[in-house]
Every structure is written in C-alpha cells, then in structure tokens.
Amino acid sequence: MHLSLEWAFYSTFALSKELYIGIESGYPPFSSKDADGNLYGFDIDIANTICEELQIKCIFKEMDFNELIPAMSDGKIDLIVASMAKTQQREEKIDFSIAYYRAKPVVIGKMGTFYNNKDFFINKTIAIQGGTIQETYAKNLSAHSTKVVTTSTFDDSVNLLVDGSADVVFGDTLSAFFFLTTGNNGDKFEIIGNLPDIPNSPDVSYAYIGITKNNKELQIKVNEVISKIHQNGTLGKISRKYFPFEIY
Template identity: 30%
Template sequence: MKRLVLAAALAGFATTATAADLKICVEGAYPPFSEVTPSGEIVGFDIDIANALCGAMGKSCEMVQTEWDGIIPALIEGKCDAIIASMSITEERKKAVDFTEKYYYTPAKFIGREGAGLSDTPEGMKGKVVGVQRGTIHQDYMEGKFPGVELRLYGTQDEAYLDLQAGRVDAVVADSVAMDYGFLRTDAGKGFAFFGGDHYDPAFHGPGAGIAVRKDDDALEAALNKAIKDIRASGEYTAIANKYFDFDVYGS
C-alpha cells in the first residue's frame, strides 16, 4: 500500500513535465502585456504574441509563469527556452542572453499624482521617492541618471502602483504603455497622470522589447526572428495589437 501511494505521488511529479516543444517564460503582473485573470489564467499581449509565434513556427508551447527578478536565471538554467515578457534589449542583458529583433517598442515615462507639479528632470526629481520594478531598465536608468532620487524597488509593477496610490512614492517610472493601460486607464489610476516627456537613453533603454534565448540557442533565435517577420506580414500581429492598443505598438 505504501509503495502504491509513493508510486502515485511520483506519477504526480511526472505528469507536470509535459511534452510541449518549447517552454516560454512569461511574467503575469505587467498588464496589459501579461496578467493573471481571476480564474488563474495568464493572458495579455505577450501571451498572445507568444502563442502566435509558436503557431507560426509550428510548435507546441507551454507558458511558464516566472518571477521577474529570476526570469533570466530561469532561462539560463533551462526552466524555459525563451522569455517573452516585455524584456527590453540592453547591452547589459546581452552579456547573459541573446535577443531576437524587437517585437514592440514603447518609451519610458513618469507617472505621479495629478497636479503634483513634478518635473521629470534629475534636478526636479531631487529628493523625491520613486518606485521602480527591481531588475528593470528603469532601475538602471534611475540609478544612472537620477542620483538624487530615493529609489524604492518592487518585485512587481503592480506593487509599485499600490504604493503610488498609498502615497509612499511620489512617482513611478516604467514603460508608458504598461502604465497607461495597466494603471492610468483603470479605476485604481484615477487621479494619477503622466508628467514630463518620453525618456529614451540608448545606453539604458535599447531598441525595444525582444525575446531572450540562451546564448548557444542560435537555431531558436533564428526561428523566432523568422516567426516575428511572418506574423508581421500575415497581419496576425496587427490583429493582436489592435485587441489591446489604439496606436502602433511596434514603433518605427
């Protein structure tokens, strides 16, 4: 009997290793690019793009939900084969992983309480408390260019919004579209607004969001690059983008 129970328990482990061709690391707390629905399903632009790319490559894919600050190690250690999680292509990350071409580009911006009269310059933000997600280009950018700012690091973007609402931080800096659709246009975002212009510094922000693969995985990188071109050409990309955005998210 004991042996039977043990066998059943082991079988339980075995079934979790499904036979998908590819495992894709996604995040799940970065609306509208990825979020978890109340029923526990993971949805969003990143997820739709991932499924479309897998379809274009003729492969079956499994989404692996991963914490943002452990997502690159998860890829390197083989817990997944690619990261489709709105990850900006940067020189620093290229030391650890390879990237495909971008699959979208949107600029970084600040948000804060409406009418707070904040200025988005290093001088204007001096002494202010700013929330960023840990391990993002926005953390690097703030540390590099806004030395007078008191930085708060969050595990997810959603936690940064909570503290902005609570007034613990004066501003949050992140991707403008993620903040617009994921926060400002929701009920929670009432009373908050963008301030200042787009922030773009090639040294920090890079050419846009790409798909990360392991350094030795050239075949997958090539296949994904081709798949991005294919869904761009077939109109599938536009159809997905139109589901979420009223502007061209691919960028110029």
C-alpha cells in the same frame, strides 16, 4: 547544406514538441490570469502565436521579472516573452530576437505635476520594478537625496504611488497607458515626462524576446515568425486587443 540544416532544426523541434517560455507574473495587460487561473495578455498572445507558427506546445513558466534571465541561464526556459529591453549586460547572458514592439520609458506622477530635469527627483521617492531598464536610471539618482523603492511587479509600484508611499513611478508608455485608463485611481495621475538620460536607442525603446544563448536555429525561426506576423497584420490585430494605437 541549407536544406540539411533546416531539416536538422525541424527534427530537433519535432523531438521536443515543447517550448518552455518564461513570462512575468502579474503584468497587465501583457500577462495576467483570469478568475479561473488562465493566462492572458499581449505577451501571452505573442508567445502562443509563435508556438502555433512553429507547431510546438507552449509551456509557460511564471516568475518575477528579475528571475527570468537566471532561469534561462540555468536551462529552465527556452524563451523569455516579457517585454524585455536589450542591454549589453543582458546580451552577455542571453540572445535576443528582433524587436516585436516599441515603448518609451516614462515617469508617472500626480496630475498636474511638472517634471523637466533630474533636480525634480531630489527628496522624492521613486517606485520601480526590479530588474527593469528603468531601475538602473533610478539607482543613479539615489545619490541625489532620492529614495528608490524596488518592487517585484509594476502593479506593486503603482500601488505605492496610489497610496502616497511614492511620488513617482518609472515605467513605459504601454504599462502607463493601461494603469491610467483602467481604474485603480489612474485618473488622478498622468505621464509627466520621459526619461531623457536613458540612451535613446532602439535597444531601450523596443521590446525583444529573450532566447537561450547560442541557439541560433531557434533565434532564426522566432525572427521569421515576428517578421511574418508584423507583415500579415497578426501583430497589429493582437495589439489592438489591448491598445487603441499601433505599438510597432
């Protein structure tokens, strides 16, 4: 029975030859385009590695983060490789792989700013990328004289911080690291604290690959690839292209 199921899985993929992968537009260092329009970044490398291991062609579909799950529900993509956290609401619509990296949700603000509790955000403007786990937290603060500005991309949120339109940005440790160390006035800002009221569980701190609901065969194979590249060092090699530290 095991052999027949495995053969059926490989036969399905042999017929399709293609895997449609949803990625987030403009989210360095996870997904970006070079001057020639070629995609690159941590998530792009992870997606390409999965396709290489499965011997399937990757076809990338770029979209805003909050469009990814609807696109999967509509059957337009097979996987979401976009640094997505796992929540109960999302699990009602799609399935997830095992985690492939870890990043804590954090607050980014001006250098020297001190943040210790919710009261800090009173009369502040928060820039936050729409559809993210941090957006839920930000909207819960809006009843406390806090203004929340939702943007399409993390870069857009950062730009509001830089030009003074926002007091803080909610993001994660990895996107924050990239902003703080790669220009765009990042040297004037820092991580001023974590978001302690977001449940401190692996589902929040870890990133997962989204998978079409009830496609158990694909879920199994993606999990096998993630386990393999973690154990053989490939995942670490990819992460070191973009970060000077381990992210798993």
